[in-house]
Amino acid sequence: MGGSVWAGSIILIFVKEVLAENESWWGYINAGSLGGAIAGGLAVYAIADRIKNSFQTSMIVSALLIGLLLLLFAYSSNGWLCLLYAFLAGPAYQLRGIIQKTAYQTCIPPALLPKSFSAFGTLAYMTYGISVVLLSGLADILGIKAVFAVTAVLYGLSAAIPLIKSKRQSASGTINLDG
Known part of the structure; x- marks a missing residue:
């Protein structure tokens, strides 16, 4: 649901109502978000060796960062700051997405990957479409x-749940955060 907040229709409403700008800013923010995603992909590639043993921590940090940037975006009426926040969210989204895909690939037997990815892709697009309608x-x-505040809270919850679970399990001595 979280990525749906960047759908063109949602951003256009934000540009018109919050920024009180014309459609050009819709394009700027979309381009900023895309540029951030590209930069994020390159950044994750550059740090892949450093994060390979800390997937859960990286997922939590990226979710918290996305939530924070969404809140900053939601409550800013400065187009330039919103453009910056959209760009900065890109690396966090990429980190989270790449880790999710990597974890998925390592948990599924290779012979089942084509069907699994097909099912996953179908569910992802259905979820995206439903999320855009709900948002x-x-x-x-x-x-x-x-819309941005609720999405930010959802990202915060997605970070808090594994932290709470890890804290409970570590109190019983059964798990560490990344292992």
Whole structure:
């Protein structure tokens, strides 16, 4: 659901209502987000060896960073700052996505990967479409800032759940955060 917040229709509403700018800013923010994703892919490639043994920590940090940047984005009315936040979210999204795909590939037997990726892709697109509809409805009911705030909270929760689980399990001596 989180990536759906960057759908063109959601960003256009934000540009019009919060930034009070024309459609050019819709393009700038989309380009900034895309540029951040490209930079993020390159950055993750550069640090891959350093994060290969800390996937869970990297997932938690990226979720917290995404949540923070979404909140900053939601409550800024400065187009340039929003452009910066959209760009900076790219590396965090890439880190999270690459780790998820890597974990998925290592957990599924190679013979099942084609079918698994097909099913995963289908579910991902369905979830994206449903999320855009839900977020659009939420924007109509609560306003566009709330859409980004709710998404930020969801990312925060996605970081908190493994932390809470890890804390409970480490209290019983059964797990460490990355192993």
